[in-house]
Amino acid sequence: MNVYENMVILNPSLNDEEIKSAVDKISDLIANSGGEVLKAENWGRRKLAYELNRQKMGLYVFFLFKAPSATVKKIEDYFKVFDPVLKFMVIKLGSKQIAALPKEVAGAPAQQETTQAAEQKAAS
Numbered sequence: 001m002n003v004y005e006n007m008v009i010l011n012p013s014l015n016d017e018e019i020k021s022a023v024d025k026i027s028d029l030i031a032n033s034g035g036e037v038l039k040a041e042n043w044g045r046r047k048l049a050y051e052l053n054r055q056k057m058g059l060y061v062f063f064l065f066k067a068p069s070a071t072v073k074k075i076e077d078y079f080k081v082f083d084p085v086l087k088f089m090v091i092k093l094g095s096k097q098i099a100a101l102p103k104e105v106a107g108a109p110a111q112q113e114t115t116q117a118a119e120q121k122a123a124s
Contacts (some may be wrong), residue, residue: 001035001066008079009087012045022084023061026075033074035067039105043097062084064105084104 010022019042025039043060052058072090079088092102 001069002067003038003064003093003101004072005091006063006065007089008061008063008085009048009052010061010084011053011086012055012057012059014059015086018084019059019061022082025082026047026061026063026078028076029078030063030065030071032065033071035065035071037063037065039064049091055086058086064101081098 006026008026010019014022022038023052027040039062043062048056048058048059059076072092076088076090079085091108095118
């Protein structure tokens, strides 16, 4: 599975309950498509560089997830018809970018490194 970053700009007029619902729908879509959400952060409302759909502000939400490549197409198709989404971008991370992730976010690779280090200490 590949590791991806996903930045979504949601409509800023959504209330907290609708924001949570939208984030949960996106997370569920990733999980149901065979992926795993490693991190989901709400960055809050920020001013946009230019107007999108007559909006000057946007609600930024960041996702970091592992998923098969077919999942990205499903996510992008969903964003195109999901009304709260103003704009989105999905980026596949390279090996250097994955290595630079914090160990608590990286998930399985960090656990493998810890296990290998423990085995080396036990052998010494």
